Amino acid sequence: AQSVTQLDSHVSVSEGTPVLLRCNYSSSYSPSLFWYVQHPNKGLQLLLKYTSAATLVKGINGFEAEFKKSETSFHLTKPSAHMSDAAEYFCVVSDRAAGNKLTFGGGTRVLVKP
Amino acid sequence: EAGVTQFPSHSVIEKGQTVTLRCDPISGHDNLYWYRRVMGKEIKFLLHFVKESKQDESGMPNNRFLAERTGGTYSTLKVQPAELEDSGVYFCASSLPGNRGTGELFFGEGSRLTVL
Numbered sequence: 001a002q003s004v005t006q007l008d009s010h011v012s013v014s015e016g017t018p019v020l021l022r023c024n025y026s027s028s029y030s031p032s033l034f035w036y037v038q039h040p041n042k043g044l045q046l047l048l049k050y051t052s053a054a055t056l057v058k059g060i061n062g063f064e065a066e067f068k069k070s071e072t073s074f075h076l077t078k079p080s081a082h083m084s085d086a087a088e089y090f091c092v093v094s095d096r097a098a099g100n101k102l103t104f105g106g107g108t109r110v111l112v113k114p
Numbered sequence: 115e116a117g118v119t120q121f122p123s124h125s126v127i128e129k130g131q132t133v134t135l136r137c138d139p140i141s142g143h144d145n146l147y148w149y150r151r152v153m154g155k156e157i158k159f160l161l162h163f164v165k166e167s168k169q170d171e172s173g174m175p176n177n178r179f180l181a182e183r184t185g186g187t188y189s190t191l192k193v194q195p196a197e198l199e200d201s202g203v204y205f206c207a208s209s210l211p212g213n214r215g216t217g218e219l220f221f222g223e224g225s226r227l228t229v230l
Contacts (some may be wrong), residue, residue: 034218043118043223044205090157100145100209101170102219104157 002027002093006105013081014113021076021108023091032094033074034102035065039087047089050074061085086112116140118222120206126228132194135225137206139188144211145169146189147219148181152202160204163189164211196229203227 007022025031035047048059055067061084065076074091091105119138127133139146148160160179161171165186174181178197183189193200203226207219 036221041223044207044221046218046220049218100219101159101162102147102149103159104149106156 002029002031002095002103004091004093004103004105006089006091006108008108009106010109010111012111012113015083016080019076019078019081019085019110021089021091021110023074023076023105024072025074025091025093026072027093027095029095029097032100033065033067034092034094035059035063035074035076036090036092037087038090044090047076081110081112083112083114086110118206118208118220120204120222120225122225123223124226124228126230127196128230129198130195132192133196133227135191135193135204135206135227137189137191137222139206139208140220142210143208143220144186145209145219146183147207147209148189148191149205149207150202151205151224152199155202157205160191193227196227198229201227201229 003026005024013019033050036044037047038044047063048057050057050067058064063078067074088107088109090107092102095101121136125133144165146163149157151157159173162169163183166183180192203224205224207221209219
């Protein structure tokens, strides 16, 4: 069985400061890992994905995440927050052996202060 | 290219009524998934179609939920009769068939269901 834990349900940052969203996972297999973002009244949008290639993954809008197998972590970072980054972020693990069924973390809501 | 589309975007019904949600996947995506997020909880898997066949329906909460994908194109999710605890956002997603792609799912904007 696989699981995902997002360690912070809410994160508040000032515009221009770094963002760190923490995620730990548990998976029986070599996982595929994703970060999705949901802006208000929008669908889930893929930010980035890790699929056993480079451990440092760059995504859209300046986000990146590093896969650390020894720590079972996949934290999401951005050097400088923008007001448009205010949204809810989901860390997700995929079980390719089960038809790519996704297991979601509980989500982290990001507030960006001017 | 059109993304995954869901209808309605928001539905408000009374307990005991029936609601049908529809999802149109991206053209050529054999895999279609339904997920649900109830208030304050994680987004949870409901079921997975490969073309018109149910590959995995282990997440369906009970027999009040019926999903279909006749012809392997669009899918419907019917809730009958609806209960208060069914309120939430129902997401549909689709992905490329087989080993094509990296398992990325493309999500619709969701259908918000409110049961009063």
